[in-house]
Amino acid sequence: GENVEQHPSTLSVQEGDSAVIKCTYSDSASNYFPWYKQELGKGPQLIIDIRSNVGEKKDQRIAVTLNKTAKHFSLHITETQPEDSAVYFCAATSNQAGTALIFGKGTTLSVSS
Amino acid sequence: ETGVTQTPRHLVMGMTNKKSLKCEQHLGHNAMYWYKQSAKKPLELMFVYNFKEQTENNSVPSRFSPECPNSSHLFLHLHTLQPEDSALYLCASRQTGRSYNEQFFGPGTRLTVL
Numbered sequence: 001g002e003n004v005e006q007h008p009s010t011l012s013v014q015e016g017d018s019a020v021i022k023c024t025y026s027d028s029a030s031n032y033f034p035w036y037k038q039e040l041g042k043g044p045q046l047i048i049d050i051r052s053n054v055g056e057k058k059d060q061r062i063a064v065t066l067n068k069t070a071k072h073f074s075l076h077i078t079e080t081q082p083e084d085s086a087v088y089f090c091a092a093t094s095n096q097a098g099t100a101l102i103f104g105k106g107t108t109l110s111v112s113s
Numbered sequence: 114e115t116g117v118t119q120t121p122r123h124l125v126m127g128m129t130n131k132k133s134l135k136c137e138q139h140l141g142h143n144a145m146y147w148y149k150q151s152a153k154k155p156l157e158l159m160f161v162y163n164f165k166e167q168t169e170n171n172s173v174p175s176r177f178s179p180e181c182p183n184s185s186h187l188f189l190h191l192h193t194l195q196p197e198d199s200a201l202y203l204c205a206s207r208q209t210g211r212s213y214n215e216q217f218f219g220p221g222t223r224l225t226v227l
Contacts, residue, residue: 031213042221044203045218100158105155
């Protein structure tokens with residue numbers, strides 16, 4: 001089955017710096033790669049996603065890149081702000097008819113002002 | 114608010130108790146999910162329901178019993194749980210289609226088994 005590895009597990013940056021989180025996946029048939037942000041006491045919330053027919057996608061300060069050949073994708077946050085502090089999860093569709101997501105272990109991002 | 118609600122938000126139970134977790138989605142979706150989130154582990158998929166039919170059971174112990182009476186409601190019945198079952202239980206929903214669509218999560222139920 002699909003396996004998703006995520007690094008780093010923790011990331012501390014200064015306000016205004018960029019943050020990059022990387023994930024690798026094992027199933028070449030996976031075709032959808034979302035990123036979720038989870039704040040304390042809340043469920044994960046989608047912040048950006050990318051499909052396998054696209055190499056890069058941007059939404060204001062957030063961007064995701066996908067390298068299908070190497071089977072890895074990355075989240076880039078520019079001009080970080082304290083409110084970006086949260087746990088971020090990458091995911092990939094499972095190989096079982098794409099009915100569910102397989103998640104990475106998460107990255108705790110801390111942005112200090 | 115994501116349109117997915119879960120009750121209760123917190124639950125403490127003994128190993129011999131029977132309790133149920135409830136999830137309701139107000140988004141008109143036709144697929145619902147239960148995930149388990151433990152510290153320092155990935156979200157673990159437990160069950161998947163499509164159009165009220167269970168399509169995946171991810172080797173979950175029988176002390177967890179899901180129920181989906183309609184496409185808006187999902188329950189997780191708990192009995193004779195173990196302390197290692199303490200975790201955040203997340204419900205999610207999405208609309209199935211030709212392409213994978215966004216999955217919306219509820220806030221979760223924090224379960225503690227004593």
